[in-house]
Amino acid sequence: MKTFQVLQLSLIFSIFVNLVQSQYLFPDDFKFGVASSAYQIEGAWNVNGKGMSIWDRITHTTDIVPDNATGDIACDSYHNWERDVEMVKETGVDFYRFSLAWTRIFPDGYISYVNQDGVDYYNNIINKLIENDIEPVITLYHWDLPQMFSPQGGWANPAIIDLFTYYAKKAFEFFGDRVKLWITFNEPKVFCQDFNLFMSAANEVYPSGVIDYMCTYHVLKAHAETYHIYNREFKATQKGRISLTLNFEWSEPGSDSPEDIAAAEQRRQFEFGLYANPIINFDYPKIVKDRIAERSKQQGFPESRLPQFTLAEKLRIRGTYDFLGLNHYSTWHVFAAAERDIAEISYESDMGTFRNQSNEWPTSGSDWNKVVPWGLRRILQWIKKTYRNPIVLITECGYPDQTGTLDDEPRQDFLRDYFNATLEAIHEDQVNVQAFTIWSLMDNLEWQQGYRIKFGLFHVDFEDEARTRTAKKSVAYVRSVVETRKTD
Ligand code: GBH
Numbered sequence: 266m267k268t269f270q271v272l273q274l275s276l277i278f279s280i281f282v283n284l285v286q287s288q289y290l291f292p293d294d295f296k297f298g299v300a301s302s303a304y305q306i307e308g309a310w311n312v313n314g315k316g317m318s319i320w321d322r323i324t325h326t327t328d329i330v331p332d333n334a335t336g337d338i339a340c341d342s343y344h345n346w347e348r349d350v351e352m353v354k355e356t357g358v359d360f361y362r363f364s365l366a367w368t369r370i371f372p373d374g375y376i377s378y379v380n381q382d383g384v385d386y387y388n389n390i391i392n393k394l395i396e397n398d399i400e401p402v403i404t405l406y407h408w409d410l411p412q413m414f415s416p417q418g419g420w421a422n423p424a425i426i427d428l429f430t431y432y433a434k435k436a437f438e439f440f441g442d443r444v445k446l447w448i449t450f451n452e453p454k455v456f457c458q459d460f461n462l463f464m465s466a467a468n469e470v471y472p473s474g475v476i477d478y479m480c481t482y483h484v485l486k487a488h489a490e491t492y493h494i495y496n497r498e499f500k501a502t503q504k505g506r507i508s509l510t511l512n513f514e515w516s517e518p519g520s521d522s523p524e525d526i527a528a529a530e531q532r533r534q535f536e537f538g539l540y541a542n543p544i545i546n547f548d549y550p551k552i553v554k555d556r557i558a559e560r561s562k563q564q565g566f567p568e569s570r571l572p573q574f575t576l577a578e579k580l581r582i583r584g585t586y587d588f589l590g591l592n593h594y595s596t597w598h599v600f601a602a603a604e605r606d607i608a609e610i611s612y613e614s615d616m617g618t619f620r621n622q623s624n625e626w627p628t629s630g631s632d633w634n635k636v637v638p639w640g641l642r643r644i645l646q647w648i649k650k651t652y653r654n655p656i657v658l659i660t661e662c663g664y665p666d667q668t669g670t671l672d673d674e675p676r677q678d679f680l681r682d683y684f685n686a687t688l689e690a691i692h693e694d695q696v697n698v699q700a701f702t703i704w705s706l707m708d709n710l711e712w713q714q715g716y717r718i719k720f721g722l723f724h725v726d727f728e729d730e731a732r733t734r735t736a737k738k739s740v741a742y743v744r745s746v747v748e749t750r751k752t753d
Contacts, residue, residue: 316372374411
């Protein structure tokens with residue numbers, strides 16, 4: 266063979282190798298983690314002084330969770346925490362993201378009474394993680410509000426801002442000597458905007474389009490105050506970082522028409538910009554402010570239903586992040602839609618647009634969790650462009666099935682695809698993404714889907730009193746990616 270032909274062949278061969286195998290490596294300082302949240306795993310809902318949260322009440326008194334499922338026992342991580350740490354170790358990841366149950370530490374929500382058992386519980390977990398070289402990452406609020414604050418409206422009542430910051434400050438005092446990464450809120454859009462649908466199903470009064478925006482307004486203020494407290498009183502000595510986590514399902518224009526392109530952007534701003542823009546840029550996104558103000562006016566409200574920030578508040582909220590926490594699960598096609606009847610007062614009608622998911626996208630064990638890895642890459646590109654390339658930590662991403670099978674090839678395929686999308690964003694788009702967290706460490710209480718949907722890297726036997734955990738196949742895959750820094 267002539268040299269030329271050999272060269273040509275080897276070129277073809279290398280292109281082929283690149284096609285079947287992503288050539289990119291995770292940088293040495295890129296971190297991997299696994300995640301959980303208190304109500305979904307802990308159980309022991311009233312054990313050793315723990316107070317009641319809204320989720321204890323919701324599962325005990327409504328039927329919005331199927332099969333009468335509750336978190337009363339869940340994975341019983343209150344008793345099995347040593348095994349949990351062992352499992353994290355087995356995955357090989359760098360950190361474990363978990364949340365504090367506010368009412369395990371402060372049963373009434375007020376800091377005036379400390380339940381030492383709760384402090385001990387989290388101290389044990391943190392210490393054991395550190396002994397095992399696993400970094401603890403704490404979420405302060407993953408939806409389990411103290412029930413005490415519910416009748417007063419919870420996040421719709423401004424009193425919650427101080428109550429939350431008092432709690433957060435105590436958490437820094439108790440655990441901040443060892444915890445270097447803090448997340449104030451998990452997915453405020455879910456507990457402000459989405460839960461009103463959920464709550465109204467449970468005959469709770471939670472009118473959309475008014476109360477949910479109060480929640481948004483108070484959460485943003487509580488987040489900013491917490492950030493400032495940490496910055497002022499703890500950062501110099503504890504040397505940690507703090508931010509919040511926002512969920513973002515990618516909105517892809519349903520067609521090339523200018524209307525659909527605009528509709529997709531409008532949806533991103535309502536779903537993500539509503540929270541990210543005040544913190545990273547300045548104030549709510551203009552399109553969100555304008556649309557809500559305009560509809561409010563037509564509806565006869567003297568002011569916008571979206572509470573407005575004063576200039577001082579805008580300045581206080583801007584910049585209150587050391588990184589951006591991103592939870593991502595799926596992607597949608599978004600289309601322009603006729604404006605809804607002006608009589609309809611709701612977040613959905615303010616947001617407008619219409620969305621669906623393509624039948625061609627592979628599905629998972631949950632109807633909306635379509636597998637669309639390029640959606641993650643587009644999100645990362647969009648964040649880079651919209652917010653001047655902030656540090657992004659992916660704080661959740663994962664694959665659900667309905668069986669909990671140990672033979673979870675589809676989860677492994679999902680992870681490979683979403684890891685590759687992350688690698689492309691790093692190496693081709695120069696996005697500043699520095700961590701990937703897999704949801705979830707183990708099968709757990711999947712909120713309004715009860716135990717029917719399973720995201721775990723570990724299977725949990727919910728029939729067995731011991732809640733025995735068993736590694737699924739994808740655990741070995743995750744460990745190999747962390748070790749080799751590549752996805753194949
Ligand atoms: C995360 O929320 C949570 O942080 C975590 O606790 C949870 O276990 C995990 O996801 C898995 O669900 O049915 O079309 O109306 C994800 C937020 C929840 C937002 C489901 C979209 C419903 C889409 N997502 N929600 S749809």
